[in-house]
Amino acid sequence: MSRSTARIDVKKVNSELVTLTYGALVAQMVKDFDNVDDVSKQLERLGYNMGIRLIEDYLAKTATGRCLDLKDTADKIQSAFRMYLGVQPNVANWSPAGDEFSFILDTNPITELVELPEEIKGLKYCNIICGVIRGALEMVQLDVQCWIVQDQLKGDANTEIRVKFIRRLEDAIPAGED
Amino acid sequence: MVIYGVYIVSKSGGLIFNLDHNVPKIETEKTFSYPLDIKLHYENKRVSVEFGQRDGIHVGHVLQAINGMPVSGRQLDDGRDVMEVLQNKENFPINLQFGRPKMTTNEKIFLASMFYPLFAIASQLSPEPKSSGIEVLEADTFKLHCFQTLTGVKMMVLADRIQAGIDILLRRIYELYSDYALKNPFYSLEMPIRCELFDTNLKLVLEQVEKTGTLTV
Numbered sequence: 001m002s003r004s005t006a007r008i009d010v011k012k013v014n015s016e017l018v019t020l021t022y023g024a025l026v027a028q029m030v031k032d033f034d035n036v037d038d039v040s041k042q043l044e045r046l047g048y049n050m051g052i053r054l055i056e057d058y059l060a061k062t063a064t065g066r067c068l069d070l071k072d073t074a075d076k077i078q079s080a081f082r083m084y085l086g087v088q089p090n091v092a093n094w095s096p097a098g099d100e101f102s103f104i105l106d107t108n109p110i111t112e113l114v115e116l117p118e119e120i121k122g123l124k125y126c127n128i129i130c131g132v133i134r135g136a137l138e139m140v141q142l143d144v145q146c147w148i149v150q151d152q153l154k155g156d157a158n159t160e161i162r163v164k165f166i167r168r169l170e171d172a173i174p175a176g177e178d
Numbered sequence: 179m180v181i182y183g184v185y186i187v188s189k190s191g192g193l194i195f196n197l198d199h200n201v202p203k204i205e206t207e208k209t210f211s212y213p214l215d216i217k218l219h220y221e222n223k224r225v226s227v228e229f230g231q232r233d234g235i236h237v238g239h240v241l242q243a244i245n246g247m248p249v250s251g252r253q254l255d256d257g258r259d260v261m262e263v264l265q266n267k268e269n270f271p272i273n274l275q276f277g278r279p280k281m282t283t284n285e286k287i288f289l290a291s292m293f294y295p296l297f298a299i300a301s302q303l304s305p306e307p308k309s310s311g312i313e314v315l316e317a318d319t320f321k322l323h324c325f326q327t328l329t330g331v332k333m334m335v336l337a338d339r340i341q342a343g344i345d346i347l348l349r350r351i352y353e354l355y356s357d358y359a360l361k362n363p364f365y366s367l368e369m370p371i372r373c374e375l376f377d378t379n380l381k382l383v384l385e386q387v388e389k390t391g392t393l394t395v
Contacts (some may be wrong), residue, residue, distance in 0.1 A: 015386075052367065053360040053361065053367070054354075054360075055329060056327065056329060056331075056352070056355065056356035056360050057356040057357065057360065058355040058360070059327060059328055059329070059352075060327075060349070060352040060355070060356040061353065061356075063349065065328075066328055127306075128359065139329045140328050140329060173330075173331075174326060174330030175297060175298030175301055175302075175311060
């Protein structure tokens with residue numbers, strides 16, 4: 001295709017705007033729910049719903065093809081991180097079977113200005129990213145599990161997001177694609 | 179250089195968007211004397227020309243009005259039956275208006291879901307494994323171009339046979355879909371797209387393609 005990489009990031013916004021908006025959302029949810037775990041769960045759901053829409057945007061703007069192995073998938077998610085969050089995570093910690101890997105983020109724009117108060121230490125603040133990854137991959141017929149292993153907000157050096165491949169959704173693959 | 183229409187079919191095969199673009203309107207009006215020298219018949223809730231093509235009235239054209247009064251089905255607006263009116267000598271000379279039949283929304287939905295299995299069958303019939311479905315379907319008056327996204331949504335464009343740059347146009351429509359339909363929080367997936375921004379932007383792109391033959395993105 002004639003599409004060049006030049007078009008990919010046309011509209012840029014200050015990452016602080018995203019950080020603040022997301023912060024406002026989470027703060028409101030913490031107020032609305034009694035339970036911190038519920039908030040984490042809702043954030044994941046929210047992410048999932050974003051992911052199933054965002055994937056189309058990613059595919060339309062990058063014109064990538066279908067992934068044939070998980071390494072390929074990891075690379076593409078990495079480029080999606082750059083497109084949507086402006087950071088490039090490292091892909092690391094591959095499992096021996098090659099069905100699990102981690103994204104290591106040394107800076108995470110959505111937690112940049114955030115400190116977690118003691119009473120909600122259990123909150124998975126970036127759970128939205130896990131949801132987005134799961135939702136987006138589900139639309140291209142990959143069933144994955146995604147969770148946070150390390151979190152800078154909880155004193156770890158990096159943020160680590162783990163992705164585990166579960167199966168290909170064979171029956172959901174559109175005709176002419178399988 | 180004409181694009182006739184754009185269709186989007188969802189993953190499950192339902193028509194979620196269609197746009198008729200630039201279909202030239204063909205209407206012919208003529209005064210007839212008794213007896214009528216073209217054969218009309220009633221089929222699919224339309225009175226159409228069966229035989230006797232002349233003066234721009236073609237076989238398959240539909241009777242739209244009699245003496246300026248619109249025809250719906252086989253009835254005139256004042257309740258009279260079309261066939262009876264045309265058989266009565268006293269009504270002549272009479273002025274009849276014919277035109278190309280327009281597809282109703284129901285027929286469009288029907289045809290769109292018909293394309294879905296055709297696409298799947300094509301990929302199964304293929305002598306090569308891992309074949310795609312139908313990408314181009316060519317007839318003597320038009321070409322249908324189909325692009326299926328990785329998520330299973332199909333974008334289809336009906337265009338003139340010589341219209342160039344449809345591949346890029348299809349990708350551009352996909353971009354518009356991801357921007358103006360999917361990023362609209364009030365649009366739910368798999369539902370018909372009723373987004374004004376999507377419509378206006380799509381029309382802009384189509385005009386650009388028709389004018390220049392290509393898209394300069």
